[in-house]
Amino acid sequence: MNHCMLEVLVKKAPTVRFTQDNKTPLAEIEVEFDSLRADDPPCVIKVVGWGKLAEELQNSVQINSKLVIEGRLRMNTVPRQDGTKEKQAEFTLSRIHPFSSNSTISSTPSQTQSNFKSDSTNSLNNEGLKWDSSPLVPDTDDIPF
Template sequence: MNSCVLMAEIIQEPQLRYTSDNLAVTEMLVQFPNSQKPEDPPATLKVVGWGNLATEIQQNYHQGDRVIIAGRLGMQTVERQEGFKEKRAELTVQQIQSVNGSFISSSSTPRTPVATETPSRPPTPQNELPTYEPPRPTPTPATSTVNTPPPAKNYEPQPSKYQPVEEPDPDDIPF
C-alpha cells in the first residue's frame, strides 16, 4: 500500500474548485525540510484533497499553518510550455491534522481531535491518561480433559527386558 505521512507548512492558501460532476477538489502547496542541513532550501509538494475533505481543508486550514498530512504519494506528468513533459510528485490527502490538534479525516466516521484542552479542569497527569487498547484478559490455568493416572507414590525400578550387550575387549580380537 502506498502511504506517506508528512509534517509540513502550508505555503499556498488552499484553492477550492469543483469538477464537472460537482465533486470538490482542493489544491495547495506545502513545504518541508528535505535534508538534515539547515542551509538546504525546503522542498515543496502539491497536495490535493477530494470531496468533503476538500471543503473542510479549504475552510479550516490556511497559509502558514503547520500540519501533519497522511495520504497517497503519486507522480503526475505535466506538459511544459517549452514542449517537454515533466513529472511532479503529488500527495492525495486521506487525513490532515493541525500541529495544534484539530483533525480531519476522509473517512465517513467522525473522529475526535487528538489533543483538546478544556479550561475548566486541570490537565491529566501522564500516568493517568486513558489507553485506547482493549483490556487484556487475565490468564487462567489450563485444565486438562485427558485421563492421566495419578503419579506413583513409591517408584521402584522395573527390571529391563533388554540385556546389555557386552563389548569385546580390544586385546582379545584376533588379527
C-alpha cells in the same frame, strides 16, 4: 502500499473547484517541508483533498499553518512550454492532523473533526479509527514499482 506522512507548512491558501460530472469538491494547497539535508532548501509539493476533506481544507487551513498530513504520493507528467515533459509529485490527502492539536480530519465523514482549535474538549480518540484505504482518485500514475 503507498502511504506517506509529512510534517508541512502551508504556503498557499486552499483553492477549491468542483468536478464537472458529479460536482465533487476538490481542494489544492501548496505546502513545504524540510529536506533531509541541512544545506538543501525546503521541498514544495501540491496537496489535493477530495469531498468533505476539500471543504474542511477551505474552511480551516490558512497560510503558515503547521500540519501533519497523511495520504498517497503520485507522480504526474506535465508538459512544459518547450515541448518536453516534466514529472511532478502530487500528494493525495487522506487525513490532516493539526500540528498543535490532537484533533483529526479524515476523508471518512463519520471520522471528520471540523474544528482545528487546540481545545481539549475537541480532541478525537484515535482508538476506534481505522484507515480507509479505498482509492480517492483513479490509479493512473506512472510509478514503476
